[in-house]
Amino acid sequence: MKHLDQGQRPVGGRGGTMRVVVIGAGVIGLSTALCIHDRYQPVLQSLDVRVYADRFTPLTNTDVAAGLWQPYLSNPSNPQETHWNQQTFDYLLSHLHSPNAADMGLALISGYNLFHEAVPDPSWKDIVLGFRKLTPRELDMFPDYSYGWFNTSLILEGKRYLQWLTERLTERGVKFSQRKVESLEEVARGGADVIINCTGVRAGELQPDPMLQPGRGQIIKVDAPWMKHFIVTHDPERGIYRSPYIIPGIREVTLGGIFQLGNWSEVNNIQDHKSIWEGCCRLEPTLKAEIVSECTGFRPVRPQVRLERERLRFGPSNTELIHNYGHGGYGLTIHWGCALEAAKLFGEVLEERKLLRMPPSHL
C-alpha cells in the first residue's frame, strides 16, 4: 500500500498523469514500452503510454531479422552490453517453459558457428547452452571450414514477437499511433512528459548522430523444413554478417550474408541475391528449396548502444528524453536488458520528480 506524505502527492506532468511517448515500434520500442508499463503502472497514480511510429510490423527492421540470439564474437566496447545480452537470454529462457513460447515466436535452436581457423571462445559461451567445439566428423560436413562451435541458443522471430508485444501492450491499454514524427519538439509540445527514443537506424532524423550508420542487410526466406540447425560462418577478413548464414525460423529458413555500411538502398539487389544464394547453397548442399520472399533491412550500427538520458527544453517545459537505439545486428539479442535499463532510467526520472513514494523493487 503506498503512503503519501504531506506535500508529496504524486504528480505527473499535467493533472496527475505521467505521459510517456515511445517513438518507434520495432523490438526496442515495443519491449521498452512493455517493460516500463509493467514496472511503473502499479506505482503511479496514472500512466499513459503511447507508441508513435511511421512503420509497424511487418514493415520494421525487426521483421527482417532472422532472430537468432547471438552477440558479436568480439567483446562489446561497453561491458554493460554483455550484461544486457545475458539478461535477455535469461528472460527468454524463462519463457520457454510456458505454453506461450510459440506465440512469442520463441524456440530453442542448436547449430554451428564455422571458421577458417581456430579462434578464442566468445564471451557468451557460458550464456548459451551446451557450448562446445566441433568434432572432426562434424567439420567434415563443411569442407570450406576447419574449426567451429556447437551450441544451443534461441530463436526469437521478429514478426511473431512484435505481434505478441503488440497484443500485450493493447491489453494494457497502450495506444498506438501511426505517424511520422518530424521532431522531438513536436512530441514534447504535444504533452509528453517523457519521450523514449527507439527510432533505430533513422534516429539521426530526429537528432543528428554521426556515430549511427545503416548496416544494410538483405535476406532470402526459403521453405526448407528439414533444416533444424543454424549455420553461421565467419570470415574475419570480410567482417561480421558478410559471410553466409542459414538460420531456421519457426516456419521459414533465413539465408543471409550481406552487410553494407552506409547503404540506404531499400531495393533488393540482384548481386546480393546471387551472393547469398551461392554462398548458402555451397554451405548447405541440401538447399534445393523454394524461395518464399526476399527483403532488405538496415541494422542500426553504432560503436555502442546509445542508452542514456537527455533533458529537453522547449519553452517553459522540461521533457525527459531517454535514448535507446543503435543496437546493430544484435537488437533481438540485447533488447530486454536494454528495456530494463531504460526502465531504470525512467525510474530515476520519477524519483527526481517525486512521483514515486517507494522504489519499485520494494513492492
Add this chain to the structure above:
Amino acid sequence: MDTVRIAVVGAGLMGLSTAVCIPTLVPRCSVTVIADKFTPDTTSDVAAGILIPHAYPDTPVHKQKQWFRETFDHLFSIANSAEAGDAGVYLVSGWQIFRSMPTEEVPFWADVVLGFRKMTEAELKKFPQHVFGQAFTTLKCEGPVYLPWLEKRVKRSGGLMVPQRIEDLWELHPSFDIVVNCSGLGSRQLAGDSTIFPVRGQVLKVQAPWLKHFIRDGSGLTYIYPGTSNVTLGGTRQKGDWNLSPDAEISRDIFSRCCALEPSLHRACDIREKVGLRPSRPGIRLQKELLAQDSRRLPVVHHYGHGSGGFSMHWGTALEAARLVNECAQALGSPAPKSKL
C-alpha cells in the same frame, strides 16, 4: 550363367533396402518386390525414423554397433548431399533424458552419433523430473519420403514392384531362384516363426514447426521427434497387441506426457493418430534357410525382426542380407544337378 531371379517378400524398410543392395552385390540378377502393402501403408511409414538404436538381447553388441555404424554413415552422406530432401534424411539434435541414473551412461553407439556428451546442469533445468541426460546429433529418416525414394532406386536398377499377398513362400517357386523374406510380422505365417510378436506403438503426428530438437525419455516410452512436415509424439509399447485402431484414451495420455516435457506443445494443432505394430524378436533374424519339399528346393534369406530398431539398423542388415543372397546365388551357379528339374 542365367540371370538369378530374386523375389523380395515385403515392401517396408527391410524389403526395399535389401532390394536396393542386392544388385550391387549379385552379378546378373533380377529383383522383384512382392508385398500386400506398399508405402504409405507399411509399418515403416508410421515410425518416426530417428536413429537411436534399440538393444537386442540375442544379437552380439559388436554386430549391433557395426550395423548401426553402417546405417549411420550411409545416411549421413545422403543427409549432406543434394539428395537429402528427396530421400527424407536429415540431421537433428536433441536430448535423451533419464529420471534415474542409467546403468550405462555412455551407450555402445555414443561414438557413432555426432557430438555425444552429457547434458549440463543448465540444460537439465528444462527437465526438472530428470536427473541425467545425453545430448547428441543424430539422423532422422522419414518413412513416407524415404520409402518412395528407395522404390525409385529399385526401379531404376530394373527392379519390379508387384502388389500381391503371399500366403506361402512356396508360391514363389519355381518362378524365383531365391526368396528374401522381409515380411516382418508376416513371418509368423510365412516362416512359421513363433518368436516374433507385435509390440503395438501408438503415436500422434502434430503440427508444431517451432520444435527443432528431439526429446526422448530413456525408457523409450515418451518421445518427441520433429520431422519435415510434422512432429511425432509417442508412444506406447504394448506387447502382443495386434490392434491397429487408435485408442483415444492412449492419445490423450501420450499428449499429456509429451506436454509435460515440452509445454509449448499445448499450442500444437492438426493432431493425427497412427498405430504401428513393431515386428519384435529377441534378435534380428538374418539367416539362410534352404526350404525343401519333395524334390523342390527353395533358398530363402530371412531378414526380419528389427522391433523398435528398424531404421537404426536397416542399411547394415540389408547389406548383410544381400551378402547372404549372394552366397545363395553362388551356390546356385556351382555345379549342382539343377538340370534335373
